[in-house]
Amino acid sequence: MQQRSGQAPAVIRPSGESLADILERVLDKGVVIAGDIVVNVLDIELLTLKVRLLIASADTAKEMGIDWWETDPFLSRNAADLQRENDDLRARLERLERMLPAGQDGNGSDGGGR
Amino acid sequence: MSRPDGGTVAAVRATSTGCYLYAVIGGDGTGVAGLPGIEPGGPVDVVTAGGIGAVISAVDTDAMRQGGASADIDEDGWLVRAARSHEQVVLAAFHSAPTVPMRFGIVHADRAAVERLLATYGAELRGELARLGGAAEWNVKAYIDRSVVAARFGADNDADGERPAVESGRGYLLRERARRDADARVREAIAAHAADLASQLSAVAVDLTAIPLGGEESRRPVLGAVCLVERADDARLTGVVERFAASASDDGLTVELTGPWPPYHFTSLRLGPSDE
Numbered sequence: 001m002q003q004r005s006g007q008a009p010a011v012i013r014p015s016g017e018s019l020a021d022i023l024e025r026v027l028d029k030g031v032v033i034a035g036d037i038v039v040n041v042l043d044i045e046l047l048t049l050k051v052r053l054l055i056a057s058a059d060t061a062k063e064m065g066i067d068w069w070e071t072d073p074f075l076s077r078n079a080a081d082l083q084r085e086n087d088d089l090r091a092r093l094e095r096l097e098r099m100l101p102a103g104q105d106g107n108g109s110d111g112g113g114r
Numbered sequence: 115m116s117r118p119d120g121g122t123v124a125a126v127r128a129t130s131t132g133c134y135l136y137a138v139i140g141g142d143g144t145g146v147a148g149l150p151g152i153e154p155g156g157p158v159d160v161v162t163a164g165g166i167g168a169v170i171s172a173v174d175t176d177a178m179r180q181g182g183a184s185a186d187i188d189e190d191g192w193l194v195r196a197a198r199s200h201e202q203v204v205l206a207a208f209h210s211a212p213t214v215p216m217r218f219g220i221v222h223a224d225r226a227a228v229e230r231l232l233a234t235y236g237a238e239l240r241g242e243l244a245r246l247g248g249a250a251e252w253n254v255k256a257y258i259d260r261s262v263v264a265a266r267f268g269a270d271n272d273a274d275g276e277r278p279a280v281e282s283g284r285g286y287l288l289r290e291r292a293r294r295d296a297d298a299r300v301r302e303a304i305a306a307h308a309a310d311l312a313s314q315l316s317a318v319a320v321d322l323t324a325i326p327l328g329g330e331e332s333r334r335p336v337l338g339a340v341c342l343v344e345r346a347d348d349a350r351l352t353g354v355v356e357r358f359a360a361s362a363s364d365d366g367l368t369v370e371l372t373g374p375w376p377p378y379h380f381t382s383l384r385l386g387p388s389d390e
Contacts, residue, residue, distance in 0.1 A: 011352070011359045012370040019189065021253070021372070022201050029378035030217035031138070031242075034386030036227050038132050039178045041193075041219030 132175040132221040133228050136203045137376070139167045140243040141211030149206055152199045158206075161225055163232040166239055169207050170228055178221055208376040212248035214239065214383070215376045235385045242383050249320055249344050250374030254311065254355055255335040258300075262366030267299045268292070303365045308337040311358050315341050318350045321380055336367070342380045 027042065134152055143160025151158045151171030160167045181192040197218055204215045222228050232239070281289075308324065315322050319341035343351045352371065359369035 011356050012368060014370060014372060017372060019194065023194075023197055025375070025378045026197050026200050026204075026215075026218040028217075029381070030215040031381050031383045031385060032217050033135070033220050033231070034384070036222060036230065036386075037220060038223045039175050039219070039221035041178055041181065041196075041221075042217070043219075 130174060130176055131224075132173055132178065133224050134171050134173040134178075135216050135220050135222060135228060135231075136169040136171070136200060137207050137216055138214045138232075138239050138243070139169060139207050139211040140165070140213075140240075140248075141167060143167045143169060143207070143210070145210030146203065146207045149203060150199070151203060152196045158203055161228055161232070163229055164236045164240070166232060166236065166243065167211075168228045168232055169203060170225065171203075173221060175221060178219070204376050208250075212243050212246060213376050214242050214246065214381055215378050231385070238383060238385065242381060246342075246377050246380065247344065249342050249377060249380075250348070251340060251342055251377045251379055252351055252355075252371065252373030253338070253340050253375070254315070254358075255325075255338040255370045256307065256311075256362060256367045257334070257370065258304075258336050259366045259368055262363075263300055266364070266366055267296045267303070304336050304367075307358075307362050307365065307367060308339075310361070311337065311339055314354045314358055315339055315351075318347050318354050319343050323379060335370075340379050342377055343374075345374070348374060 134155065136151075136158070139146075139160070142162055143158075146158055146169055147160050149158040152173050154177050155173035156171050158169060158171045160169055162168075177192070181196060200218050204213065207213045208215075222231065312322060312324055321342040323340050325335075325338035325340060341351070351373075355369060355371045359367075362369060
């Protein structure tokens, strides 16, 4: 990065490319061919493959704002635990509400937040 | 044909070798032929027909199938290395001729199958090459410099901001409201800069896609755009981005530019039997 005193700050021109940028380009863009093909690597396990590659470069991907797997219950243990806990609490709440005398089951909201 | 891994295959089974396709080019491939291809496999070659060329290499199809299914997905694994190889070959092709990049992972049975592809879809491919005309893709991203933003918009919501040891409820609420107001001003400024960038780029770009990012933390880009620019306008493009960077720096944005790249984001061609 060049800084010239008294002038506008220079645009940063990184020499290398992040792995996330490279992967996003070659895995998601470009011409797609169907038909007379013997192997299409991305069809083998398309979604899983992309997900795992993103996870492999997770730090870089996170810098780009790609971190949806952290809250995806399938991919994130923390999110899965929270999901389970929510489900448990909801089930317990329903059981407790059924035990209340009729007409006293609170404000009737179902399942609260998420 | 010898195997790079020196494997003890007595005879090369036809089904174990395929023809990997990297890109289609408007040229004969001088400058890209002979480069290393995806491994395990052979060097890059070019097959031409009707004035266009297909950039190919022989690959081990078993390895391609295994690589796609492998649990070995890490930055040193086969798949990441293969993706990098793909990108390098396409970039080298782009430096020598107008290039339409293929998506990663496409393997034909053999060279003859690729020749059939060029024959069958020659019109579409020549049309795409003519449309892109060798134009390049450029990527602009802007990041927030938190210290500048904090000073500029009064968004001193960091942990080291002034917070009294004993704070009244009203004091807390007033501080929270001030923080929210400052955050809103930051977001408005970012949105204004994003619109300005799109406007400035569209004066020089053939095509343009704004990238919604919205990260407000230091290391994430807050706005971005990818644009297609004729090679003759490379210098105009960098000039536009430099002027944008100057105006955005007052608001704590730092601007990053990468390119020129092959036009990955601007090819929407789908080739194959029309059964969709």
